[in-house]
Amino acid sequence: MKELVVISGKGGTGKTSLLAAFASLVKRKALCDADVDAADLHLIMDPRIKERHDFESGHAATINLDTCTQCGLCRELCRWDAIGEDFIVDPIGCEGCGVCYYFCPEKAIEFPLKTCGEWYLSETRFGPMAHARLGIAEENSGKLVSLIRKEGKKLAEKESLDLLLTDGPPGIGCPVIASLGGATATLVVAEPTVSGRHDMERVVELAAFFKVPAMVCINKFDLNPDMGQAIEVFARERNVTVMGRIPFDPVFTKAMVQGKTIFEFDDRSEGSKAVKVIWENLVKGLETSTCWGQS
Amino acid sequence: MIISIASGKGGTGKTTVATNMAVSLGGDVQLLDCDVEEPNAHLFIHPVINEVKTITTPVPDVDMEKCNLCGKCGEICQFKAIVVIGETVLPFPEMCHSCGGCMEVCPEKAITETGRELGVIERGSRNGLEFVHGKLRVGEAMSPPLIRKVREYARPDVLTIIDAPPGTSCPVIASMKGADFVLLVTEPTPFGLNDLKLAVGAVNILGIPCGLVINRSDMGDDQVKIYAEKENLPILMEIPFDRKIAEAYSRGEMIVEVMPEWKEKFLKLYQQIEEMSFHKNH
Amino acid sequence: MEKIAVSCEEPSLDSPVDPRFGRAAGFLIVDPDTLEFSYVDNGSSQAMSQGAGIQAAETVCRSGAKVVLTGYVGPKAFQALFAAGIKIGQNLEKMTVRQAIDKFKAGEVDMATAPNRMGHGA
Numbered sequence: 001m002k003e004l005v006v007i008s009g010k011g012g013t014g015k016t017s018l019l020a021a022f023a024s025l026v027k028r029k030a031l032c033d034a035d036v037d038a039a040d041l042h043l044i045m046d047p048r049i050k051e052r053h054d055f056e057s058g059h060a061a062t063i064n065l066d067t068c069t070q071c072g073l074c075r076e077l078c079r080w081d082a083i084g085e086d087f088i089v090d091p092i093g094c095e096g097c098g099v100c101y102y103f104c105p106e107k108a109i110e111f112p113l114k115t116c117g118e119w120y121l122s123e124t125r126f127g128p129m130a131h132a133r134l135g136i137a138e139e140n141s142g143k144l145v146s147l148i149r150k151e152g153k154k155l156a157e158k159e160s161l162d163l164l165l166t167d168g169p170p171g172i173g174c175p176v177i178a179s180l181g182g183a184t185a186t187l188v189v190a191e192p193t194v195s196g197r198h199d200m201e202r203v204v205e206l207a208a209f210f211k212v213p214a215m216v217c218i219n220k221f222d223l224n225p226d227m228g229q230a231i232e233v234f235a236r237e238r239n240v241t242v243m244g245r246i247p248f249d250p251v252f253t254k255a256m257v258q259g260k261t262i263f264e265f266d267d268r269s270e271g272s273k274a275v276k277v278i279w280e281n282l283v284k285g286l287e288t289s290t291c292w293g294q295s
Numbered sequence: 296m297i298i299s300i301a302s303g304k305g306g307t308g309k310t311t312v313a314t315n316m317a318v319s320l321g322g323d324v325q326l327l328d329c330d331v332e333e334p335n336a337h338l339f340i341h342p343v344i345n346e347v348k349t350i351t352t353p354v355p356d357v358d359m360e361k362c363n364l365c366g367k368c369g370e371i372c373q374f375k376a377i378v379v380i381g382e383t384v385l386p387f388p389e390m391c392h393s394c395g396g397c398m399e400v401c402p403e404k405a406i407t408e409t410g411r412e413l414g415v416i417e418r419g420s421r422n423g424l425e426f427v428h429g430k431l432r433v434g435e436a437m438s439p440p441l442i443r444k445v446r447e448y449a450r451p452d453v454l455t456i457i458d459a460p461p462g463t464s465c466p467v468i469a470s471m472k473g474a475d476f477v478l479l480v481t482e483p484t485p486f487g488l489n490d491l492k493l494a495v496g497a498v499n500i501l502g503i504p505c506g507l508v509i510n511r512s513d514m515g516d517d518q519v520k521i522y523a524e525k526e527n528l529p530i531l532m533e534i535p536f537d538r539k540i541a542e543a544y545s546r547g548e549m550i551v552e553v554m555p556e557w558k559e560k561f562l563k564l565y566q567q568i569e570e571m572s573f574h575k576n577h
Numbered sequence: 578m579e580k581i582a583v584s585c586e587e588p589s590l591d592s593p594v595d596p597r598f599g600r601a602a603g604f605l606i607v608d609p610d611t612l613e614f615s616y617v618d619n620g621s622s623q624a625m626s627q628g629a630g631i632q633a634a635e636t637v638c639r640s641g642a643k644v645v646l647t648g649y650v651g652p653k654a655f656q657a658l659f660a661a662g663i664k665i666g667q668n669l670e671k672m673t674v675r676q677a678i679d680k681f682k683a684g685e686v687d688m689a690t691a692p693n694r695m696g697h698g699a
Contacts, residue, residue, distance in 0.1 A: 011305010
């Protein structure tokens with residue numbers, strides 16, 4: 001089983017619309033939305049949730065004010081200034097390190113496991129899908145990303161599907177690192193802008209850092225063809241295969257508004273034609289990719 | 296005053312709004328780019344950088360001469376960042392959250408702190424506008440500590456504009472907490488709306504007043520406006536899709552550079568924010 | 578001979594070798610001469626989102642085994658096993674625990690000096 005993770009560095013370059021379009025093109029696959037922080041894939045996939053699970057991760061301190069003697073040791077030790085003068089723990093500030101809990105001489109601090117989100121196993125018109133929702137203002141999105149990818153792989157294995165399509169998060173930090181580890185390959189969706197180029201360079205560097213083979217495609221290419229070409233030159237210098245160019249096409253927005261993939265909305269649009277070419281190139285790329293996502 | 300510019304969904308135009316507003320206002324303004332994973336504002340501001348600082352976070356360093364392998368450090372660590380195994384102690388600095396617990400608990404005082412590089416902070420200016428941004432080291436997972444360091448540059452005597460990262464989790468919270476106003480930039484599409492709702496949820500948890508900018512306001516549908524009305528969220532600005540703006544953006548040019556008439560609109564945007572936070576505080 | 582820890586899917590010599598070290602179902606701790614074994618469960622590591630490999634390395638170290646036979650070991654677990662002086666034989670998936678031990682005894686297992694894949698997460 002192979003896993004293709006679609007990322008971008010910069011947000012809003014069209015990762016999710018593109019992944020949804022791929023889902024229209026390939027028959028036997030499972031889907032995974034690893035952008036747990038601001039998940040959008042479900043808006044097109046319209047999943048029927050079959051299993052719902054709490055995501056429990058990390059701990060948070062709470063102080064029992066009845067037994068607390070206000071000695072102040074916890075406030076002294078807390079490096080996040082999460083404990084107020086009234087000895088109430090700010091749940092948003094608490095890092096979950098447990099230092100206050102460990103040292104409290106009165107044992108007045110509890111340190112329960114937190115529920116910080118939910119994850120789902122669903123059925124869609126394109127196959128099974130694993131997705132999640134991180135609670136607002138929660139931490140540990142990287143852990144939830146690892147979990148949801150693992151569940152996505154299980155879904156694929158259960159139905160003997162050969163491919164897992166994973167929608168990754170933007171950025172280069174913890175959730176992105178968690179979405180790349182062990183992937184067969186990653187497709188970077190770039191846009192031909194100064195920011196798009198800058199962010200794509202950093203995310204390509206990240207993929208190289210974690211030794212995940214990277215490929216790139218450029219969305220809205222005609223917005224700035226010179227910049228698009230500069231990105232392609234950069235990619236080739238880094239041994240990143242260029243999979244193709246997608247023109248600026250309002251069909252992406254129109255399809256999204258109707259909750260459809262671009263192929264369902266209009267499979268003859270310029271955008272659709274370009275995505276088809278990219279998909280054909282990707283299939284070849286995945287076939288020759290030597291790194292296997294087995295676990 | 297601190298205005299944090301956030302969005303939920305990426306690519307909606309946070310940086311566009313942050314840079315154009317900062318440049319329109321001119322002096323006594325600082326722009327802090329807290330999207331340390333993918334900082335972009337400098338590509339539009341072109342600041343002259345005159346200070347570069349490497350930022351580290353404390354991680355344990357074990358003196359094996361003093362260690363008696365008691366294992367307490369491994370026990371207190373919630374992040375598996377230090378482990379006593381066989382005859383040795385093994386720190387995993389990249390997993391460390393810098394809580395200091397292992398150092399505190401060590402009965403032999405065998406643990407001291409050394410640094411793990413988070414990234415760099417660069418500071419500069421352009422035409423009187425003070426500019427600071429953080430750049431997360433590629434491969435580093437934790438951005439909030441670096442974001443907090445960037446925010447330490449905020450000066451109380453001037454207007455601080457923060458360009459926040461996308462999403463709704465810890466890096467975004469670190470970029471919004473303590474702000475006087477959050478400006479949410481969205482686009483009128485199902486993805487934009489879905490992520491806007493999450494962002495509004497985060498702003499509400501922090502209890503900060505907020506308003507909306509709708510970018511590419513004529514592409515998509517009217518669901519964002521319906522939602523804004525229902526939630527009583529003021530729409531402070533609409534930027535229609537204009538290929539000229541998109542192309543200028545692609546070259547690293549600001550709207551106010553290619554269409555100077557927009558300067559007035561960004562000034563008005565700021566005035567509205569100022570009035571709203573004034574009413575809130577008085 | 579020193580005891581060997583083999584990642585396994587079930588507590589039996591005929592169990593397939595679990596290809597994952599950190600997230601293995603458990604380990605058979607085998608005396609290679611007599612083939613006597615005990616089983617340690619690794620279920621709690623399986624459930625962890627991060628640090629599973631490190632925890633599994635601690636488990637193996639506590640069992641007294643001096644050799645690990647498995648599919649692959651992530652970089653952090655590798656470091657931990659290495660620090661504990663435990664030797665690591667990898668790429669032994671697709672065979673039973675018994676076969677892996679026979680292979681090791683016949684000197685056909687290359688003992689690794691570097692991890693053979695990237696870790697999973699942040």
